[in-house]
Amino acid sequence: MKFENVVLGVLALKPFHGYELMKWFDTEGQFIRSNTHHSQIYRELARMVKDGLVEFEVDARDGRPDAKIYRITPVGQQVLLEWVRSPFVPTSRFQDADFNTRFAFAIALDLPAALRIVETELEYRRAQVAASRVRSRGIVGVDPIDGFDVESYARYGEHMHVFGADSVDRWMDWLESMRARLVADLGGEETAAPDTAEEHSA
Template structure:
């Protein structure tokens, strides 16, 4: 996931200063992108200005340093929509930050693209579960150091596998319900505006 896309998504909601972006990422956005240093934000904003994705106005602040207020440009808007509508390629880790960030913005930009993202994630997770759920697990042919307790390792591995399996199942349940809800919302919106459902 490109950091640029997260910043474009945020700037698609309203203008922000760099400081406001940093505060959002530290609080509401901590599950979208964690441990973002302020220098990364300002470096990325500078690059995005140079590429014409965003622009800024200087907000004079008496007694304090002036602030740059960034806003998305038409080029940035097109790039944001292109990212939101591009095919989503799941990773092996469920609830990946790329899914979370993309979904958070895509669902507000294009319901069909959000449904397609959920479909891609569901197909990938179902296949992942089908292949990996009942596979043999554990360490095979090990010759551990004396301090390594293979029985405890196997027990802990089984516990983690069970927890992971339950978590993936809950994730897929959530995806399936979200898909149903999004389709209903999309169809309701289309019915009220006279557009046909896909």
Template sequence: MRFEFVLLGLLACRPCSGYDLRKWVEVEGQFMRSRVHHSQIYRLLARMVADGWVEFEVDPREGKPDAKVYRLTSAGHEALLEWVRSPYEPPSRFKDADFIARFGFAAALDRAAALRMIETELDYRRAQIARNRDRDRTLRFEDPLPELDQSLAQEVFDRIHTQGAASVDRWVAWLEETKTWLEGR
């Protein structure tokens, strides 16, 4: 996921300073992007200004440095909609940040695009479950290190699989519930 699309999505909601954007990403947006440095946000904003996606006005602040308040341009609006409507290709891992970010903005901007994303993700995860749920998960050892407890290793990986299977099942259930909810809106 290109982080500038998250910034465009936020600016679609309201004009923001770089500081406002950083605060949002660190708190409300923590499931979309973690550990973003403020310099990265300002570099992206400068590039988005150069690309014509955003523009800014200087907001004078008494006793503090002036703030640049950014807003979308028509080119930024088009770039955001193009991202929201672009084909979604699920990664091998579920709950990917790209899905979360794109769906979060797509649902409010283009419900049909959001529903296509959910259907694509559901189809992919259901096929992934069908391929992998009942496969043989027996670990194969060949000349293992003497310290390696083979029985414990198998138990640990079985527990990891059980947790992963339960997590993907919760994800699929959330997708199904969200699809039904979005269709009813």
């Protein structure tokens, strides 16, 4: 997930001062991207302005330094939509930041794209569970270094596995509920991905 996609998605909500954007990444944004330094945000904004994805106007302030108000451009909107609609590739870790971010923006920009994202994630998790639940988790042929407690490793590892399996099951239940809601909101019809021509004319 590119940093610019997150910035474009946030600016699709409303124009932001640079400081407001920093505060967003310190609060809501921390769940999408960890440890985003303020200098990274300003470097990214400068690059995006240069690339025509974002523009700004100067907010003159009496007795204080002027501030820039950043807003997404039509080119930036197109790039954001193309990312939202592009094929989603799940990772081995569920509730990955790319899913959460893309889904959050897709539900506001393109419900059929949001449905495709959910269905792709659900199909992947079902296959992952089917393949991994039957695997042998025993430790074979161990030769640990001194101080490595194999018994504790196995015992607590089993607790982690049980918790993880339960969490994935609950995640799939949530995906099922989101899929049902999206299908209902789309009038009960599942829609195919837009072709390239449609995508670039949006």
